[in-house]
Amino acid sequence: MRFTLREVEAAARERLDPVHYDYFAGGAGDEVTLRANEAAFERLALLPHVLRGTAKPELGVTLLGGRASMPVLIAPTAFHRLADPEGERATARAAAAAETIMMVSMASTVAVGDVAAAAPGARLWFQLFIQPDMAFTEALVRRAEAAGCGALVVTADSPVFGTRGRDERNGFRDLPDGLCCENMRDGDRVREIAFSPAVSWEHLDRLREITSLPVVLKGVLHPADARAALDHGVSALFVSNHGGRQLDTAPAAVDALPEIVDAVGGAVPVLLDGGVRRGTDVLKALALGADAVAVGRPVVWGLAADGERGARRVLGLLRAEVEEALTLCGLASVRDLEPGMVRRPW
Numbered sequence: 001m002r003f004t005l006r007e008v009e010a011a012a013r014e015r016l017d018p019v020h021y022d023y024f025a026g027g028a029g030d031e032v033t034l035r036a037n038e039a040a041f042e043r044l045a046l047l048p049h050v051l052r053g054t055a056k057p058e059l060g061v062t063l064l065g066g067r068a069s070m071p072v073l074i075a076p077t078a079f080h081r082l083a084d085p086e087g088e089r090a091t092a093r094a095a096a097a098a099e100t101i102m103m104v105s106m107a108s109t110v111a112v113g114d115v116a117a118a119a120p121g122a123r124l125w126f127q128l129f130i131q132p133d134m135a136f137t138e139a140l141v142r143r144a145e146a147a148g149c150g151a152l153v154v155t156a157d158s159p160v161f162g163t164r165g166r167d168e169r170n171g172f173r174d175l176p177d178g179l180c181c182e183n184m185r186d187g188d189r190v191r192e193i194a195f196s197p198a199v200s201w202e203h204l205d206r207l208r209e210i211t212s213l214p215v216v217l218k219g220v221l222h223p224a225d226a227r228a229a230l231d232h233g234v235s236a237l238f239v240s241n242h243g244g245r246q247l248d249t250a251p252a253a254v255d256a257l258p259e260i261v262d263a264v265g266g267a268v269p270v271l272l273d274g275g276v277r278r279g280t281d282v283l284k285a286l287a288l289g290a291d292a293v294a295v296g297r298p299v300v301w302g303l304a305a306d307g308e309r310g311a312r313r314v315l316g317l318l319r320a321e322v323e324e325a326l327t328l329c330g331l332a333s334v335r336d337l338e339p340g341m342v343r344r345p346w
């Protein structure tokens with residue numbers, strides 16, 4: 001048995017090709033932000049309440065009209081078939097079993113429609129890098145809609161693809177033969193995903209005109225951008241530094257959270273990812289105003305360690321840890337977390 005996410009990661013590392021392990025694990029530049037995401041959670045202390053006379057705590061949350069059985073979602077990550085032959089199908093089955101939301105990456109190695117078909121009952125959102133070719137962007141949106149996705153997660157932190165030193169040194173550039181970004185099929189070719197600094201708020205406005213799906217804006221760190229996003233009608237904000245893989249030395253996600261929560265003022269839900277590895281991390285983010293968090297690498301480690309079962313194990317460990325931590329904090333529900341329960345000890 002693997003009893004912590006760290007043990008799952010160690011098992012994954014043993015099973016993965018080292019080049020692929022580095023691709024999943026690595027970050028941009030000096031990996032300052034990658035390390036900061038986890039370190040920032042460790043630096044925060046939780047201040048528990050006692051003698052509250054609570055029952056088994058309620059973990060469920062409702063987001064954009066859909067329910068998740070716990071405030072831990074699956075962040076969009078590329079290339080799951082590098083970790084397991086079933087790839088995103090296995091991840092989606094684990095998400096369905098855990099009754100949580102899976103954000104399917106635009107760079108998935110199983111087409112989003114096939115992911116949905118493989119996991120009846122899975123709640124899927126589709127992650128999108130807006131393509132400068134808006135006609136193709138629209139084609140992607142239609143695929144996500146046809147697959148039954150409940151939201152579009154527009155990733156805004158990738159005007160270029162961040163330089164990851166591990167991949168450069170390992171010469172990792174392309175997927176091996178037989179694997180591709182299945183959502184990028186266009187007739188008889190597979191398109192490259194375009195990362196474009198020309199993408200702007202105007203593209204976001206156009207996207208909102210072509211779909212009635214709610215838009216979640218992912219990769220927001222500046223409070224002024226959070227306010228702009230509200231003006232442009234987004235349905236949720238997603239505080240993220242892309243797991244330290246884009247702008248190195250961007251702040252740790254949980255450190256950027258309070259200012260975004262303040263700027264949003266309760267107008268829309270706020271999500272967060274980056275460095276969540278323990279149930280106590282989930283409580284800290286929720287206490288500081290997030291409505292839910294997401295995990296990226298931990299799910300990939302679960303998949304690589306033991307396929308669908310491994311991904312289920314990761315989600316099960318996090319659920320059990322959240323439940324225990326809430327009980328130890330004297331809380332009956334994730335809704336009862338508030339900023340006064342988080343302290344910076346020095």
Ligand SMILES: Cc1cc2nc3c(=O)[nH]c(=O)nc-3n(C[C@H](O)[C@H](O)[C@H](O)COP(=O)(O)O)c2cc1C
Nearest residue numbers: 024075076077078105155242243274275295296297
């Ligand atoms: C291997 C890998 C692939 C990723 N692929 C995508 C992607 O395709 N789209 C996206 O928006 N974010 C992508 N991300 C970023 C994640 O959605 C998320 O922001 C990040 O992994 C959260 O940090 P964590 O891994 O510490 O939980 C990727 C992250 C990793 C580690």
Ligand SMILES: O=C(O)C(=O)c1ccccc1
Nearest residue numbers: 078106107158193242245
């Ligand atoms: O590796 C990533 O972080 C990522 O976001 C991505 C996006 C598209 C293709 C491959 C990876």
